[in-house]
Structures are given as C-alpha cells and as structure tokens.
Amino acid sequence: MKKSVFLGALTVAGLAAGAAAAGTLDDVQARGKLNCGVTTGLVGFAAPDANGEWQGFDVAVCRAVAAAVLGDASAVEFVPTTGKTRFTALASGEIDMLARNTTWTFSRDVDLKFEFVGINYYDGQGFMVPKELGVSSAKELDGATVCIQTGTTTELNLADFFRTNNISYEPVPIETNAEAQPLYLDGACDVYTTDASGLAATRAAFENPGDHVILPEIISKEPLGPLVRHGDNDWGDIVRWTLNALIAAEELGVTSANVAELGASAGANPEINRLLGTEGTLGEMLGLDADWAKKAIMVGGNYGEIFEGNIGEATPIGLARGLNAQWTDGGLLYAPPFR
Numbered sequence: 001m002k003k004s005v006f007l008g009a010l011t012v013a014g015l016a017a018g019a020a021a022a023g024t025l026d027d028v029q030a031r032g033k034l035n036c037g038v039t040t041g042l043v044g045f046a047a048p049d050a051n052g053e054w055q056g057f058d059v060a061v062c063r064a065v066a067a068a069v070l071g072d073a074s075a076v077e078f079v080p081t082t083g084k085t086r087f088t089a090l091a092s093g094e095i096d097m098l099a100r101n102t103t104w105t106f107s108r109d110v111d112l113k114f115e116f117v118g119i120n121y122y123d124g125q126g127f128m129v130p131k132e133l134g135v136s137s138a139k140e141l142d143g144a145t146v147c148i149q150t151g152t153t154t155e156l157n158l159a160d161f162f163r164t165n166n167i168s169y170e171p172v173p174i175e176t177n178a179e180a181q182p183l184y185l186d187g188a189c190d191v192y193t194t195d196a197s198g199l200a201a202t203r204a205a206f207e208n209p210g211d212h213v214i215l216p217e218i219i220s221k222e223p224l225g226p227l228v229r230h231g232d233n234d235w236g237d238i239v240r241w242t243l244n245a246l247i248a249a250e251e252l253g254v255t256s257a258n259v260a261e262l263g264a265s266a267g268a269n270p271e272i273n274r275l276l277g278t279e280g281t282l283g284e285m286l287g288l289d290a291d292w293a294k295k296a297i298m299v300g301g302n303y304g305e306i307f308e309g310n311i312g313e314a315t316p317i318g319l320a321r322g323l324n325a326q327w328t329d330g331g332l333l334y335a336p337p338f339r
C-alpha cells in the first residue's frame with residue numbers, strides 16, 4: 001500500500017519533469033551549471049574535502065560531464081541525495097543526472113523510468129562486523145541486528161539472503177552512511193551491510209579499521225552507474241559517451257599526461273583521433289564541441305587514473321580493480337567503439 005502511494009507520486013513527478021526535461025542539454029547550457037546528484041558523503045566516492053570541494057570517484061563522472069558540456073569541470077552543483085531521496089530528485093528535475101552508487105535494476109529502469117547509461121563500478125553486497133564478535137561467515141549471523149540503509153537494494157538482498165539461509169535478523173533502518181557509522185561503532189547494530197565498496201570506504205574512515213572484518217560472502221550483483229531520466233535520449237547519450245570516453249581512454253593509453261598533446265593534432269591511431277576530435281565529427285553528433293572528450297579526460301584523467309586516485313590500492317580505501325579492470329586485463333570494462 002505504502003509502496004504504491006510512493007510510486008504513484010513519483011510517476012506524477014516523473015511526468016511533470018519529462019515535459020521539462022526534453023532538452024536537458026539546453027537547460028544545462030543555459031544555466032551554465034550541471035546539477036549532479038551524489039551521496040550525502042562517502043569518502044573516496046563522493047564527499048567534500050577540507051575546503052568544501054567535492055572529491056571522489058562518482059564526483060569525477062559529474063565533473064567529466066560538466067567539462068564535456070560546459071568546458072568547465074567546476075561548473076557543477078553537487079546535490080547530496082540519500083538512498084531514499086535520490087530518485088525523486090532525478091524524476092522531479094532537481095538534478096540533471098545521478099552519480100551515486102546506484103544499482104542498475106529492472107524496476108528502477110522500467111518502473112521508475114530511468115536510464116542507466118553504463119556501469120562505472122561492478123560491486124556486490126557485503127557484511128562488516130567487529131572482529132571481537134568472532135564471526136567468520138555471514139551464515140553465522142542468525143539473530144543479529146543489522147544497520148541497513150533504506151530505499152536500497154541492500155534492504156531487499158538482505159531479506160532474500162536471510163530467508164534463503166533460514167536465519168533471522170533485526171533491521172536497524174538508517175538513511176545515510178554517516179548515520180550508520182556511530183550506530184555500528186556504538187554497537188547499536190552488530191552488523192553493517194552495504195555495497196562492498198561502501199564497506200571499504202566506511203572502514204577506512206574508522207579510527208581503528210583493523211578492529212573490523214569484512215566477511216567473505218558477497219550476496220548480490222550491484223552494477224553501479226550514472227543514470228538520467230527516461231525521455232531525453234540525447235542527454236542520455238552525452239552522459240553515456242562521456243563515461244565511455246573515460247573508459248576507452250584507459251584502453252587506448254590516453255592519460256592526463258598525454259591527452260593535451262594527443263588532442264592537439266591527428267596522430268597515428270585513428271580511434272584516438274576520433275575520440276579526441278582531431279578526426280571525424282563525433283562531438284558534433286552529440287551537439288558538443290569536437291574536443292568534448294579531450295576536455296572530459298583532462299579533468300581527472302582516464303577511468304584508471306580516476307580509480308587509482310580516489311579508491312585504488314594506494315589510497316586508504318584500498319580497492320583492487322577486480323571486475324573493474326579493462327576487458328583486456330580480464331575485467332568487465334568494455335567501452336563500445338568510438339566510430
């Protein structure tokens with residue numbers, strides 16, 4: 001009952017926004033700013049730094065789109081959203097795109113009427129527990145209290161996992177990661193569950209990360225990626241191909257160090273030339289400048305550079321590339337051809 005009321009309201013908001021959103025590119029250009037939905041704060045993925053500047057792996061996607069569309073990576077209004085508020089923010093037109101660890105699912109696409117333009121992080125749901133509990137498998141969590149963010153796939157997977165394994169749990173519902181941290185650290189919940197990347201980011205922010213273990217089970221597929229509203233395919237194409245440009249740049253060896261030089265004039269590799277606009281008319285097809293992708297790549301480098309700089313093994317978050325390696329390195333990242 002509650003769900004249908006909520007979805008009903010969202011559908012109405014979606015329809016209203018649909019009319020206004022037909023020309024999102026025009027709106028963004030007229031405004032001179034991209035309204036980009038991010039999390040309320042998850043260090044490494046999206047969080048303001050000491051100077052109030054938003055930083056992170058998801059933030060980098062917003063900045064790349066702003067650079068491609070407006071020629072200015074700082075022309076972004078970062079709009080913090082929670083698991084619960086993110087979809088209304090997008091459907092209502094408050095944001096032009098959402099770039100916050102949102103899992104691509106059937107119902108979010110088909111029922112909520114959003115378009116996932118790609119996947120920037122292949123993730124899965126995990127569990128974190130204090131080491132002192134002596135738990136070594138999620139199957140030992142019968143009767144546990146679990147901190148869980150509302151409006152997420154996490155909530156639904158948790159119910160499925162416990163049901164399948166014939167064990168029970170008591171949910172402690174929370175809305176943001178910031179809310180979850182003190183509750184978990186104070187023992188108000190025995191377990192914290194969210195996407196494994198989020199667990200790593202959360203644990204890295206603890207005073208004593210070594211006091212907490214991430215259990216071996218990954219209980220779901222969480223393909224995370226940016227999304228836009230249904231109904232404006234041209235805008236969807238811009239966000240999709242900006243993400244693809246960052247991924248292709250890594251595969252092609254285009255980096256923050258050489259993109260200016262490679263983009264200055266046509267070189268030996270035709271796909272690099274098309275990507276950077278020294279050959280062909282891909283930018284024009286998107287309604288953007290010829291060097292749109294060059295501008296996007298110049299912001300924070302290619303996908304690999306963005307990964308390593310924000311969440312990679314040399315950062316406190318310490319994530320390995322894993323599934324998020326290029327297909328040429330045994331991972332799942334595979335940008336379609338730039339032609």
Ligand SMILES: N[C@@H](CCC(=O)N[C@@H](CS)C(=O)NCC(=O)O)C(=O)O
Nearest residue numbers: 039040041102103152153176177198
């Ligand atoms: N991928 C899942 C879960 C998303 C989620 O809960 N993300 C958490 C991970 S820690 C988050 O970013 N929270 C930050 C915040 O509180 O704004 C979904 O799309 O429903």
